[in-house]
Amino acid sequence: MISSSIASATSYNNRMFIFEVVGLRQSPATDNFNYAIRQSGRIWFQVPYQRMNQEMQRIQRLGGRIVSMRPLSEPAPVPPPVAKTENKVRQTSSTPAKATKTKESVSRSKPMTQTKGKTDIPVNLYRPTAPFVGRCMSNEPLVQSGGIGIVQHLKFDLRGGNLHYLEGQSIGIIPPGADANGKPHKLRLYSIASTRHGDDLDDQTVSLCVRELEYEHPETKEKVYGVCSSYLCHLEPGAEVKITGPVGKEMLLPDDPDAKIIMMATGTGIAPFRAYLWRMFKPGEKALNPDYEFKGLAWLIFGIPTSPNILYQEELEALQAEFPDHFRLTYAISREQKNTEGGRMYIQHRVAEHADELWAMLQEPKTHAYMCGLRGMEDGIDAALSVAAAKQGAEWAPYQKNLKKQGRWHVETY
Template sequence: MAAVTAAAVSTSAAAAVTKASPSPAHCFLPCPPRTRAAHQRGLLLRAQVSTTDAAAVAAAPAKKEKISKKQDEGVVTNKYRPKEPYVGKCLLNTKITADDAPGETWHMVFSTEGEIPYREGQSIGVIADGVDKNGKPHKLRLYSIASSALGDFGDSKTVSLCVKRLVYTNDQGEIVKGVCSNFLCDLKPGSDVKITGPVGKEMLMPKDPNANIIMLATGTGIAPFRSFLWKMFFEKYDDYKFNGLAWLFLGVPTSSSLLYKEEFDKMKAKAPENFRVDYAVSREQTNAQGEKMYIQTRMAEYKEELWELLKKDNTYVYMCGLKGMEKGIDDIMVSLAAKDGIDWADYKKQLKKGEQWNVEQLLEGGARPPASCPTAEDKGHLSQVQIPARCICVWQCNGFKI
C-alpha cells in the first residue's frame, strides 16, 4: 500500500503546476499562490504520512474473534425466506389448556424432513394462508420453537410450536381474531404450513454442561425452555450431559393455564438435584403480604439464593414473555446487590456483555414482536392481553396483527 501511494505522489508531483489554491468555502479572502516547490513538499509530506499509517496498520495486532459461550457452532439462520418458504405438514395439533382456562393454547408439530436444521432457542416464521385486506400475502410471524433440535419424535424431522389463540375486542367493540395465531390453532393434521427460518442466536443454550440456567417465562414464553429442558433431561447425547442446575419460574393466570406440567413433573422426578420448577399463578395465589403471585413475586421468595447464583460466572438467565417481568426482577436485585456494594444496573450490563442475561419479549399468541412494531402508551388492555407495553399493534396496525 505504501509503495503504491509513494508512486502516485511522485507522478502527481511531476505534473504539478503553480496555481492559486481555492479559498475554503467558509472564507471570503483569497489565499496566496503556492510555489511548485511548496506544492511538492506538501505532496512528499503526505506520502510520508501515508507510509507511516500503512506501517502502523500492518503492525497492529489482529482483532481476536469473540468466542461465544453458547452452543453456536454450525448454527443455521435464514435458510428459508418469505418469498421461498419451506412447506411442511401439520402432524399434530393439540389444545393443552383446560376448557375453563382464560384462552386457548395449542401445541403443534410440523414435519420438516430435516430441512430446517434449528437449535434450541431459535425461532421459525409462519406465513398464514390467504391474503390481507390489500390482497397481499400475510406477513410472517416469528414463533419461538418449543421442541429440542431432535424434535418431539426424536428423529430431527419435526418442529413444534406453542401458540395461544388471540381473540380480543377492539376499541370499537368489535371482536377481532389474530390472523396467524388462529390459522395455527385451527390447523388440521395433513394441512400445509409455510415456514421460514430458522432465525436467532440470542437465546441459544450455554455450552457449559455444568451451568446454572435460570429460566423465567410467562404463558407461551415457556416454548424455548421446553426445548432446553427436553435436551437436558429427556435426551441422550455423546457430547452433552447436563450436570448443572436448571431452575424454571413459570407465570400463568390460573392453574388450568399451566403448560407442560406433566412433562416438568417427570423431569423433576428424574433429576431432582438438577431441576427445580416454581409456578406463579396470579389469580389463585398470593404471597405472605396478600399480594398477587406474579413471577417476580415468586422469585422474591428466593431472592437471596438467586442473588448468590447470579454472582457466579457460570449462571445464565433467560427470560421469555412479558416486558414487565424484567423490571420486577430488577426491583428485587437492586437492594441485594447494594448490600454487597454492587450497582445492579452496571452488574446487569456485565451479565449482558457476557451473554449471561438473555431476554426475548413476546406478543399475545406467542409471536415475537416485529422489528418495525409501532410504539404507543398503554391503552388499558394489558391486563387482559399479554403484550408488551411498548407495542399495541394488535389494536392499531393491521399489518402486524398476529
C-alpha cells in the same frame, strides 16, 4: 409524584436505600389526556428497607423505571462517560411489520458473546420469498378444563427439506390469505418448543407452543383474533404450512453441561425452556447427545394465571420428580396465589422471594439467566434483583449490563 413522607419514614434496622428513578408521570389520570404530558427526568429519593416492595410497585404504576438503588450509607457512584451512541434495541418475538422490527434483525444487532467461535448455527435456511412447505402432524390443546384461553402444541413434518435448528431459535409462519390491503400476510415468529432432534427424535419435526391472540377492538368493542395465532391454533393435521427460518442466537444454551440455567417464563414463553429441559433430561436426547450430559442446575420460574394454564405441567413435574438435584420448578399462579402483600402472585413476586438466592447464583460464572414471555415482567424482575444486589452493596443495572456483555443474560420478550 412520590410522597415526601418516604424520606422521613422509620427504617428497618436503620437501613435506608436511595432509589434512582426516571420517567415518572404526573398521575394515572394524565394517561387519558389527548396531548403530551411531560414525564419527569431523573430523580432520587430515600426508601426504608421494609417499604421497598411497595414503593417499587408504586413507581411502576406511575410509569417510572428504577435505574439503580444503593444503601444510603454508601457514597453515590461516579457516573460513567456518556457514549456517543447506544444500542437500545430490545429483542422481541412480536409480529414483524417491517424488516427492522423482526426478531431476526434485532438478534443481529446484539453482541452475541455466548456464540463467539460458533460457525454451525443455522440461520435463514428458508426465507419469506421461498419458504419451506411443511405439514401439520398434530395440534394438541395445552390448557386444561377451566383454564383461560386457547394454547396449542403443534408439531410439523420437516421431511423433504433442509430445515434444521437449535434450542432457543425461532421459526417464521406465513399465514395464508391477504391483509386488508390485498397484500399477503407477513410472517409471524414463534419460539421453537422442541429440541434440535424434534419431539420424535428423528430430526424430522419442529414444534411450537401457540396461544390464540384475542382482544377487544378499542372502538367497535368487537372481539378480534390474531391472524396467524388463530390460523395455527385451529390448523387441521395434514394441512400444509409455510415455514421460514430458523432465526435467533440470543437464546442459545451454553455447551457447558455443568452450567446453572435460570429460566423465567410467562405463558407461551415456556416454549424455548421446554426445548432446554428436554435436551437436558430426556433419555432419548441423552442417547443422541453422548457428549452432553447435563449435571448442572436448571431452575424454571413459571408465571401463569390459573392451574389449568400450566403448560406441559405433567411433563415438567415428572422431570422435577425424576431429577430433583438438577431441576427446580417454581410456579407463580396469579389468580390463585397471593404475594406477601396480599395481591396477586406474579412472576416478579416469585423472583423477589428468591432474589437473594438468584443474586448469589448470578455471581457464579457458570450461571446463565433467560427470560421469555411478556415484556411487562422485566421491570419487576429488575427491581427485585436490584434489592438483592443493594443488600450486598452492589448496583443491579451495571451488573446486568456486564452479564449481557458476558453472554449470560438473555431476554426475549414481547
